[in-house]
Amino acid sequence: MLRFRREFCATLLLLCVSRSTRLSVSLADAEPVLIRPLKVYESLIKGVHDHFNNTCIILFHGTMNVIEKKGLEDMEGLLALQRYLSGSLNIRTVIMDFSMFKDRVGKTYHHIKRPLFVLLNDLDEIREQFISVSKWITMSYPTWLLFLRDGTRFDEFLSNVYVPFDCILMVTQRDSKGTGEIVRDVYQISKEDNLRSMKFGEWNAREGFQGPQLGLYQRRNDLNGRNIRVVSVHDPPVSRIIRNKAGQPSRIGGFFGEVIQLLQEGMNCTFTYMEASSWGTRLPNGTWTGSIRMLVEDKADLAATELMMSSDRLEAIKFTTPVYSTKCRAYIRRPDTTAVKWNTYLAPFAFNVWNAIGLTVVVVALTITGIDVLSRKVNWFPVDLRPNSRSTLSEILFYVFGAFCGQGMEPSPLDPTRLVHLNVHLTGVVVLAAYSAALISFLAIKTFVMPFTTMEGLLKDGTYRFAVVGDSADYSFFQNTSDTVLTVMFEELLARELDLPVNYFDGLNRVCQEKKYAFMTLDNMATVLQGKVECAVEPLDAIMQTTIAMAVPSHSPYRGIIDTKQNLVGLR
Numbered sequence: 001m002l003r004f005r006r007e008f009c010a011t012l013l014l015l016c017v018s019r020s021t022r023l024s025v026s027l028a029d030a031e032p033v034l035i036r037p038l039k040v041y042e043s044l045i046k047g048v049h050d051h052f053n054n055t056c057i058i059l060f061h062g063t064m065n066v067i068e069k070k071g072l073e074d075m076e077g078l079l080a081l082q083r084y085l086s087g088s089l090n091i092r093t094v095i096m097d098f099s100m101f102k103d104r105v106g107k108t109y110h111h112i113k114r115p116l117f118v119l120l121n122d123l124d125e126i127r128e129q130f131i132s133v134s135k136w137i138t139m140s141y142p143t144w145l146l147f148l149r150d151g152t153r154f155d156e157f158l159s160n161v162y163v164p165f166d167c168i169l170m171v172t173q174r175d176s177k178g179t180g181e182i183v184r185d186v187y188q189i190s191k192e193d194n195l196r197s198m199k200f201g202e203w204n205a206r207e208g209f210q211g212p213q214l215g216l217y218q219r220r221n222d223l224n225g226r227n228i229r230v231v232s233v234h235d236p237p238v239s240r241i242i243r244n245k246a247g248q249p250s251r252i253g254g255f256f257g258e259v260i261q262l263l264q265e266g267m268n269c270t271f272t273y274m275e276a277s278s279w280g281t282r283l284p285n286g287t288w289t290g291s292i293r294m295l296v297e298d299k300a301d302l303a304a305t306e307l308m309m310s311s312d313r314l315e316a317i318k319f320t321t322p323v324y325s326t327k328c329r330a331y332i333r334r335p336d337t338t339a340v341k342w343n344t345y346l347a348p349f350a351f352n353v354w355n356a357i358g359l360t361v362v363v364v365a366l367t368i369t370g371i372d373v374l375s376r377k378v379n380w381f382p383v384d385l386r387p388n389s390r391s392t393l394s395e396i397l398f399y400v401f402g403a404f405c406g407q408g409m410e411p412s413p414l415d416p417t418r419l420v421h422l423n424v425h426l427t428g429v430v431v432l433a434a435y436s437a438a439l440i441s442f443l444a445i446k447t448f449v450m451p452f453t454t455m456e457g458l459l460k461d462g463t464y465r466f467a468v469v470g471d472s473a474d475y476s477f478f479q480n481t482s483d484t485v486l487t488v489m490f491e492e493l494l495a496r497e498l499d500l501p502v503n504y505f506d507g508l509n510r511v512c513q514e515k516k517y518a519f520m521t522l523d524n525m526a527t528v529l530q531g532k533v534e535c536a537v538e539p540l541d542a543i544m545q546t547t548i549a550m551a552v553p554s555h556s557p558y559r560g561i562i563d564t565k566q567n568l569v570g571l572r
Helices: 002-029 038-052 072-088 098-104 106-111 124-134 254-267 290-296 351-377 393-404 415-444 455-461 473-480 484-492 504-513 523-532 559-568
Strands: 056-061 092-097 115-119 143-147 168-174 181-187 196-204 208-210 227-233 240-243 249-253 270-276 302-308 317-319 324-333 465-467 517-522 537-539 544-553
Touching: 038 072, 038 115, 038 143, 038 168, 038 181, 038 196, 038 208, 056 072, 056 098, 056 124, 072 092, 092 098, 098 106, 098 124, 168 196, 227 249, 227 290, 240 254, 249 254, 249 270, 254 270, 254 302, 254 559, 270 290, 290 302, 290 317, 290 544, 302 473, 324 455, 324 504, 324 523, 351 393, 351 415, 393 415, 455 484, 473 484, 504 517, 504 523, 504 537, 517 523, 523 537, 544 559
Parallel strands: 056 092, 056 115, 115 143, 143 168, 227 270, 227 302, 465 517
Antiparallel strands: 168 181, 181 196, 196 208, 240 249, 302 544, 317 544, 324 517, 324 537, 324 544
């Protein structure tokens, strides 16, 4: 029995020694997680973090169990790096591999604001995991920093990774002396394009990290002839589709044609053009129509037309920097006939002035009548100076009124009466001159009477039709509005229109050609098109303030450079 126990213990000890030996050999052969000294990691990561003002850092390694596969030394190094970043610098820092990131974070990574993702090494494990993650993550969302060994080429490491034009991915390698780091910025213009790189900065132990002075799109300011697919809507004069002899769109004219011409020169790219039948609206099943659909389905890279920014569109696409802001309102045809306003002839004087003139006529008539009567009863006047005929009060009122109208009065031999006549004529000249001048001004101005000035008035009138551009944000606005009046207008007027205008010019033409037709458009479009339609149109009260911009697909890598070039040419 004692012999058996001794043999068993010896066998167990041999197994333990053998396993320990294999583990030691395995750890000795394993590549380290940290391929730089700890001080290099600490200083360089801190410098990049400060340059981009990131809110947190995720340190990625390629091993699920670092202690088992790499050893305690690597684990201690990782924890020391985390303690420095989290404890000493108060930067939220976590350590994980990409498998853990996918399981615990996954598609919710957008909840992390301005993260810095650091790949601590370029080993095969982390490369394979990085390739897998790059296929579903939005590469341009985080800032990337990748540490490479001296013998690793970044184009080989990233050969199966698409680095979009707007992605900030930096690779760092030791310099020729081996004492510092050269940080390079890596990107692709398109998926088919080769990886491009430029020097981003450098690091050394004495000066730390030194980054670029220029912004992202000041450095990446050239698309190197990349073809951009542009879709537009024929809506003259702001966007006109110009066709070649084969009937295919060859370029865009009008305001947006000039805009993209400036962009083409600034970005060094080429354009191919497509036409959409409408701007686009969302259908009940969630799909889109028109130019929005072409962006969503990746058939176009840029929609160069006057797209109204709305919340439902923001869920499907991204807008560029706003081109302009304007107001949206309904327009009707100016009433053809000028209404006869009898009060126009009284308008030159205020009501109190007319009262004063009337009172003056009556007082003067009574004064003249009183003098006439008094001269006959009192012998103050010689017989030859007394009036030969006797005028009635009504006749004298008529004479005085005539004097105010510039007419003469029957002469009187009495000096008091003559004095009154003089005052009447002087007053009449002044009043008549003032009245005539004011009346001419009032009559020279052509006035018209608007049947209503608000959308509520249009609805109450009941005789007008109402329309907006079909398949547009205007239509969606009425379809989804919470305003009671506009909801009723949609149900009772707009929903009944089976043939909606295809653009703003078509809509304003219908206002002129059809009887009692109201059409909603943008203020600037009405101003531009006023001289091109057959009649004068009049605006109602504004419905809403809106912003107009171009648009790109939701994950377009070119939105940033387009916005930058727009601002540089003064289109904002």
